[in-house]
Amino acid sequence: MESIVFTDADYSNIRCDEKGVDRDWSDELLKTIRARIKSHYIEQQGSVCPYCDRHQGTENHRVWDIDHVVPRSTHPAFTFEPRNLVASCPDCNVAKGDASVLVNSKRKTYPAKAEAFNIIHPHFDAYDDHIAHSGHVYVGKTVKGKKTIYQCDLLRFAQKYIDWSTPLADDRFETEVEAIVRGEAGADSLIDGLRDELG
Numbered sequence: 144m145e146s147i148v149f150t151d152a153d154y155s156n157i158r159c160d161e162k163g164v165d166r167d168w169s170d171e172l173l174k175t176i177r178a179r180i181k182s183h184y185i186e187q188q189g190s191v192c193p194y195c196d197r198h199q200g201t202e203n204h205r206v207w208d209i210d211h212v213v214p215r216s217t218h219p220a221f222t223f224e225p226r227n228l229v230a231s232c233p234d235c236n237v238a239k240g241d242a243s244v245l246v247n248s249k250r251k252t253y254p255a256k257a258e259a260f261n262i263i264h265p266h267f268d269a270y271d272d273h274i275a276h277s278g279h280v281y282v283g284k285t286v287k288g289k290k291t292i293y294q295c296d297l298l299r300f301a302q303k304y305i306d307w308s309t310p311l312a313d314d315r316f317e318t319e320v321e322a323i324v325r326g327e328a329g330a331d332s333l334i335d336g337l338r339d340e341l342g
């Protein structure tokens with residue numbers, strides 16, 4: 144995926160004084176830049192959310208969020224870092240929230256490698272290396288994949304079809320997913336093709 148490239152004019156708009164302090168992300172003066180960021184990443188991602196891997200059949204900005212991979216609440220210095228920006232579906236963005244995704248949360252410079260992140264990084268990772276999914280069920284192939292499923296609440300899709308008594312946005316989810324894959328959840332239609340994908 145190609146990162147967005149900001150021009151000098153963009154940067155002089157983003158920085159509000161000579162000391163290089165950035166404007167607030169939500170500043171009205173940055174509205175056009177935010178819209179460009181969103182359009183750029185929707186196009187680069189082929190209208191696919193990089194966390195749930197689902198295609199959204201519209202480029203309408205109202206149903207896309209700009210996600211800061213490393214949250215701007217914890218790392219404001221990365222707010223306008225092009226590699227920290229992606230377009231995501233609102234549900235994944237909200238579920239991900241302010242979760243810490245850096246292996247070393249004290250980093251001052253933006254990492255250039257996938258290993259520095261503990262969830263799938265849309266700029267550095269290949270989704271299929273970490274998560275298998277078919278229809279509504281997501282299975283982590285790696286620790287990073289599992290963490291992404293947990294952090295982005297990707298079982299919310301299966302939850303609509305399976306009679307789980309309580310939300311599974313916690314660490315019980317792996318056991319439940321294993322039961323589904325073993326065919327013990329009475330939801331075989333949910334996993335058509337998934338066993339093949341997992342080998």
Ligand SMILES: [Zn+2]
Pocket residue numbers: 192193194195196197231232233234235236
């Ligand atoms: Zn999503």
